[in-house]
Amino acid sequence: MAEIIFRSRMDAKRFYDHLLEGSGYNPKNQDILLLEDRHIVRILESKVGIEEVKEAFYQFIVKIKRDDWFRAILQEQYYFEDLEEQQHILEIIYSVLEGQRQDLAVLIKGNGDIPDIREAVEEIFQGEVSFSFDSFLKFRLRPYLKMLESYVEISIDEYKMEQEYQMFIQTLRDFLASRDSRMDTLYLLFDEEITFFDEKFNEIKRGELxxxxxxxxxxxxxxYVDSASIAPLLSIAPKSIFLYTKNSEEPLVRTIKNIFEERVTIKSYKGLRQAKEWIHQENNANENGA
Incomplete structure (x- = not known):
């Protein structure tokens, strides 16, 4: 028999429901009991395998309770009360946990090494099992809870930077909306540095920019405004920008796209020569026709 004692009635109920769902057992069989008055989940070993219980307990920690702990840290330590803000930060946290943000993962204290929760679960489920969930957290999972704080900390910093970036983008969009276009079409080449070309594909030199x-x-x-790229672009305020690049995910490319939105067309770097030849042919044809 295994018996897990919870301080919170809600935690007891959620683990009970999670265990039933994972094991597929009918609660009427009385193999898994919820003693609500004492916040205890009791599992009889007649039909429910201890391995199933250990796996359910592990999943309860890393899936259900982890989200609770992240929200508690956000609210109690950093005073993020707004649910929408919490959700934005949680999305950043989980992107790091899922390996999508290596740039942030390297900032985690202790290199983000996750304490061996399975080992702690294995140790607690030895012999006749009866233990307090909250004591298990306090004495066995303290390193894990400290690690979660590190994830929250770096994700809050990233969230604040993203908010500042969005404010910056909106400010520049407002500036752009107030300006008249000084050029219908502008061509940009992203290589080791940015090269500007006018509507006839003549290079605009740095001094002129x-x-x-x-x-x-x-x-x-x-x-915030880069005098080599963003400042001249906003000042010219072209109606259309054709941007040739090898990497459309480059930060500056994304920033230009975010500011100018539908005015920007991203093109393959390889298509630059063809576009230049076509425009020169069009210009020659127009001059000859005149």
Whole structure:
């Protein structure tokens, strides 16, 4: 027989439901009991295998309770009360846990090594089992709970940076909306540096780009606005931008796309020569026709 004592009635009920769902047993068989008045889940070994119980307990910790602990850390330590904000931060946390954000994973204290929860579960389920869930957390899972705090900490920092970035993007969109276009079409080549081309695919030299920059833009946003790319683009405010790049996920490419939205068309770097030849042919044809 195994008996797990919970301090919280809700935790007892959730583990009971989770165990029933995972084992597929009918609660009327009385193999798994919920003693609600004492917050105890009791499992009889006649039909329910101890391995099933251990696996259900492990999954209860890493799937159900982990989310509770993340939310508790957010609310109690960092005072994030808003559920929508909590959800945004949780999405960042789980992207790190699932290996999608290696840039953040390297910032986790202790390199993000996850304590061996299965080993702790194996140890607690030895012989006649009767234990307190909260004592198990306190004495066996303390390193795990500390690790969760590290995930929350770096995810909050990332969330704040994302919020600042979105505010920055919106500010520049507002600036763009207030400007008249100085050029219908602009071509950008992303290589080791950014090269600007006008509508006839003539290169716009650096000095000319500098002269085009609206000084109010640099004065109002000196930290965020790149004078080599974003500032001239916003100052010219072209109706269409054709951007040739080898990597469409490059941060600056994504920033330009986010600011100019439907005005931007991303093109393959390999298509640059063909586009240049076509435009030069069109220009020659127009000049000859004139």
């Amino acid at each position: 500098v002269r085009m920059i609206d000084r109010k833009l640099l004065f109002n946003h000196p930290v």
